[in-house]
Amino acid sequence: MSCCNQRSAGSHAYQAHPATSSNAPATGLPQDPVFEYIGGSSLSVTGPITGRPYRFAASGARQTISRHDAASMLYIPNLRQVALRRG
Secondary structure, eight states: OOOOOEEETTEEEEEOOOOSSOOSOSSSSOEEEEEEEOSSSEEEEEOTTTOOEEEEOSTTOEEEOOHHHHHHHTTSTTEEEEEEEEO
């Protein structure tokens, strides 16, 4: 996969590419997932659909990601989905 990989002082920045499938459930309320960064430094990611910046300051940092950006975030190294939050 081709990503825009910008590194400075041990941090990583990625531009996630749009995914072809939606992360929204087929029925019920849409859900926004929580992602956790498990890398060794910091991580900055820009959501491909919303354009929203997501910043993970250190390993173990968690934040809610828009369901519109979530499918692409699954392909970012050291970033994993850990939970769903009702939206």
